[in-house]
Amino acid sequence: MSLEAIDWAQPWLAPYRVIGEAAAHTALCTSVAAALEQGAKPASAPTFVPQLDLPAGRAYEAHIFQTGTVPTRDNLHDFFNGLVWLAFPETKRRLNELQASEIARNGVTSTRGPVRDALTLFDENGALLDAPAALWEALVARDWHTLFVTQRALWSEARLIVFGHALLEKLTTPRKAITAHVLLPAPPSPNGGGPEALDDRVLARRLDAQYLAQKPFVPLPVLGVPGWCADNATADFYDDPKVFRPGP
Known part of the structure; x- marks a missing residue:
């Protein structure tokens, strides 16, 4: 499904509709990262950047923690991730801090462990x-x-x-x-x-x-x-x- 086809009248989208509908429209002629950047942003929100800004081999969560930027692909998954960042910037930042702390402590392994599993869930x-x-x-x-x-x-x-x-x-x-x-x-x-x-x-x-x-x-x-x-x-x-x- 494309961003164009999102049904903003659905009740589960109500908390995100004001920022999301405008961003989805903007993303039709630019990238998702750029569209998320163009709307009104809370002061504590990160900067959304193209996925190419994520260096090869660097853990996604660690990169966000170190740079304050969120690598963003042009798809629904990352679009909704951006909307949640804009609506709940403090909570998303806290989740990222906890992820980065676990990565710093244990590295990136084949199994995340109970804390990272719960954070991801x-x-x-x-x-x-x-x-x-x-x-x-x-x-x-x-x-x-x-x-x-x-x-x-x-x-x-x-x-x-x-x-x-x-x-x-x-x-x-x-x-x-x-x-x-x-x-x-x-x-x-x-x-x-x-x-x-x-x-x-x-x-x-x-x-x-x-x-x-x-x-x-x-x-x-x-x-x-x-x-x-x-x-x-x-x-x-x-x-x-x-x-x-x-x-x-």
Whole structure:
């Protein structure tokens, strides 16, 4: 799919639409890196540069940490990565710092290790949730009927943000099985952290290697979220154990 074909009306793109729609239009006549540079940028955002600026043999995350620049290809994956950098610059910078620290400590090996695995999972496929306690409890228990049917009205009080750029890319072609890894708040709190769970600076301060190494994520099939897929308006949408798998 091309940038031109992105459906900006989809609810998961709402946090990125203002900057993203304009950048996608600009990228039609220039590079993705240049398009991301032309819009309004937070002061803490990095500089987006062509992929050719990444020296051969240098680790991508280490390069970003050392130079403050993000090598960017002309594709959907890197376009969405850039949008998340612009929307959550402090959190993305913190993830990069942790990646670079692990690389400096252990080098680049065939296996990333638990910290880098968790960092990559969140960066690529993560999501953030602010929701009432009843929804959090059902989500953690993987009690899908309670989460999406019994307590459906509570979703009007919830907000889900897709953070992972690979997940945003997958959602350009929505499929029922697409699943996010929702970050559990640290430390756990009865209301899932409240609105601050979605705050860039607060989130960046809370991320640390020790917590992430525990893989503090819970799966969420995102097209089950009310309003995110027309088909989920009927309860039998959730009667699919291949997607809505029971808890452990």
